[in-house]
Amino acid sequence: MAGRVGIVAASATKFEAAKPYQHLMDLVVEVTDKVVEAAGINLKDDIEAVVSCSQDFWDGRTISSMPIPDAVCSHLKDESKVAGDGAYAVLYGAMHILSGDNKLILVVSHCEESITDGTMIENWSIDHIFHRWLGLDYTMGAAMQARRYMDRYKVTPEQFAKVVVKNRGNALKNKLAQEAMNLTVDQVLKSKMLADPITELQKKPVSDGACAMILASEEVAKKLTPTPVWITGSGNYYEHHNLGDRDLAECDALIKSAKRAYKMAGINNPVKDLDLVELSEYYAHEELLWTEGLGLCGRGEGGKLIDSGKTQLKGEIPVNPSGGLLSGAPVTVAGMARVAEAVWQLQGKAGEHQVQGAKRAVAHGCGGLAGQMHCVLVLEKGGK
Amino acid sequence: MKEKVQEELIYINKTMKIPYKWRTGEVWGEFFRELKENGIIYANQCPTCGRAFCLPKDVCTRDHTRCTDRSKWIPVGPKGTLVTYFMAEQSFLLPTTGEMLKIPFAVGIILLDGATVILQHQLEETDEEKIKIFMRVEAVIKPKAERKGNIFDIVHFKTITE
Numbered sequence: 001m002a003g004r005v006g007i008v009a010a011s012a013t014k015f016e017a018a019k020p021y022q023h024l025m026d027l028v029v030e031v032t033d034k035v036v037e038a039a040g041i042n043l044k045d046d047i048e049a050v051v052s053c054s055q056d057f058w059d060g061r062t063i064s065s066m067p068i069p070d071a072v073c074s075h076l077k078d079e080s081k082v083a084g085d086g087a088y089a090v091l092y093g094a095m096h097i098l099s100g101d102n103k104l105i106l107v108v109s110h111c112e113e114s115i116t117d118g119t120m121i122e123n124w125s126i127d128h129i130f131h132r133w134l135g136l137d138y139t140m141g142a143a144m145q146a147r148r149y150m151d152r153y154k155v156t157p158e159q160f161a162k163v164v165v166k167n168r169g170n171a172l173k174n175k176l177a178q179e180a181m182n183l184t185v186d187q188v189l190k191s192k193m194l195a196d197p198i199t200e201l202q203k204k205p206v207s208d209g210a211c212a213m214i215l216a217s218e219e220v221a222k223k224l225t226p227t228p229v230w231i232t233g234s235g236n237y238y239e240h241h242n243l244g245d246r247d248l249a250e251c252d253a254l255i256k257s258a259k260r261a262y263k264m265a266g267i268n269n270p271v272k273d274l275d276l277v278e279l280s281e282y283y284a285h286e287e288l289l290w291t292e293g294l295g296l297c298g299r300g301e302g303g304k305l306i307d308s309g310k311t312q313l314k315g316e317i318p319v320n321p322s323g324g325l326l327s328g329a330p331v332t333v334a335g336m337a338r339v340a341e342a343v344w345q346l347q348g349k350a351g352e353h354q355v356q357g358a359k360r361a362v363a364h365g366c367g368g369l370a371g372q373m374h375c376v377l378v379l380e381k382g383g384k
Numbered sequence: 385m386k387e388k389v390q391e392e393l394i395y396i397n398k399t400m401k402i403p404y405k406w407r408t409g410e411v412w413g414e415f416f417r418e419l420k421e422n423g424i425i426y427a428n429q430c431p432t433c434g435r436a437f438c439l440p441k442d443v444c445t446r447d448h449t450r451c452t453d454r455s456k457w458i459p460v461g462p463k464g465t466l467v468t469y470f471m472a473e474q475s476f477l478l479p480t481t482g483e484m485l486k487i488p489f490a491v492g493i494i495l496l497d498g499a500t501v502i503l504q505h506q507l508e509e510t511d512e513e514k515i516k517i518f519m520r521v522e523a524v525i526k527p528k529a530e531r532k533g534n535i536f537d538i539v540h541f542k543t544i545t546e
Contacts, residue, residue, distance in 0.1 A: 019407070020407060021407070021409065021410065021413075022407060022409050022410075023406065023408055023409035023412065024407075025409075025442060026410070026442060029442055029443050029450075043448050043450055044447065057402070060402070060406060069445075070441065070443070070445050071442070071443065072448075073445065073446075073447070073448040075445060112407070114405075115402060115404055115405050115406055115407065116402060116404050116405070117402065117403060119401075121402065122401050124400070124402070128396070129396065156470045186455040224455070337441040
């Protein structure tokens with residue numbers, strides 16, 4: 001990267017199945033106030049630009065960012081929106097800083113999945129001429145991917161279930177997590193079948209919440225905090241939208257994203273060079289596939305990796321020490337919450353699920369049907 | 385050479401619906417509760433700058449102060465002044481009701497007596513000749529039994545002479 005972008009502070013709501021007492025902008029105000037306080041800045045006077053992240057269909061209004069200026073006091077400021085995953089909002093925010101136009105910005109994402117029917121929203125994202133009519137939603141797309149992955153690489157539903165046991169178990173230590181559970185592989189496999197092989201516990205729960213971050217230029221970040229977290233590498237690539245145009249057992253967009261981000265950050269051996277990974281597993285099998293894409297193991301070895309215990313909280317390369325998406329976070333917020341968790345880990349503020357001595361982490365966001373788009377961010381503390 | 389005529393081929397015509405259950409939160413929820421139960425229009429005040437918001441706001445848009453302190457709320461209106469308006473002459477299918485709008489209708493921006501920030505609502509008057517900027521108007525509140533806790537608990541604003 002041309003310069004260093006620092007994350008000064010991050011905040012999030014507790015993630016919950018529903019937040020009936022808060023409307024969407026209440027969530028934005030909550031996380032904005034928290035992050036501004038954590039950064040020790042003045043929202044109105046110091047923040048130069050705002051990047052928001054939300055989606056019109058989820059919010060039920062076109063231009064879902066329209067009420068943002070009211071909530072974050074950004075009238076007559078630079079405000080723009082990412083209508084996708086929150087990791088992209090962080091990346092876009094970093095571009096603001098790298099452009100030299102802004103030195104201190106707010107990035108904020110929000111979503112209340114509980115206000116509508118997520119299955120319908122997912123169906124609406126699918127092409128309207130052919131495939132929407134077939135009754136596809138993301139769970140069915142995920143089931144096709146899981147099945148193809150099992151067939152191609154001989155991974156098993158038991159290995160998928162181990163991801164659920166690990167992540168919802170890790171969530172027991174995370175105060176912001178929505179679904180923290182002590183589970184067995186058997187319980188996961190015997191939970192309600194949604195679309196074979198995906199059972200209910202293998203799917204991210206319906207979730208409400210928000211997340212915010214303050215990004216700054218190197219100079220400003222150093223002034224504001226003794227523990228800035230630097231974005232030292234990034235990569236983002238897209239797969240075909242049409243599932244028939246790609247092999248669902250592969251994750252080429254993620255492989256390319258990771259390679260690019262690692263090259264930028266000087267990472268040669270991700271297992272050795274990284275202290276933890278926060279990735280976006282909307283479904284359990286995705287964690288196995290994404291760990292392959294991120295180079296934590298060879299192709300087809302995601303099942304063996306979870307069996308090895310290396311990705312456990314106390315393992316060689318903890319994956320989703322926070323509990324990941326399986327423990328709750330809404331779409332759009334999802335990837336940004338991964339970045340926030342990585343930031344807290346690197347700042348030593350993660351709490352009970354702290355990975356001791358964490359210096360370098362990867363946060364991953366993804367979105368679309370069967371992981372169509374991937375964004376990899378390498379985050380580090382200290383250096384130079 | 386003959387020009388090729390551009391014709392519409394096969395098209396797909398479908399109306400799709402999505403259900404939503406939008407939350408009103410603490411401030412808008414309280415605004416609607418007062419309107420529904422007591423027929424009173426409230427503005428909430430910013431403790432820092434003193435502006436009175438109707439429609440109410442969670443945080444002040446100038447200084448970002450929380451405006452949730454209920455003791456700072458004041459009843460406003462029901463009388464007010466028309467600041468500007470539009471007259472709709474063409475109808476469209478209103479997604480929130482699924483019905484065609486009845487035309488003509490006017491929507492005004494109204495500064496309620498006691499409030500600092502304006503409110504938008506429909507006017508009873510549909511004869512444009514009779515609508516004047518800065519004319520006085522008054523909210524017509526639905527009878528209690530018909531109130532549901534939404535913006536149409538105020539039927540519209542009628543013209544008044546004082």
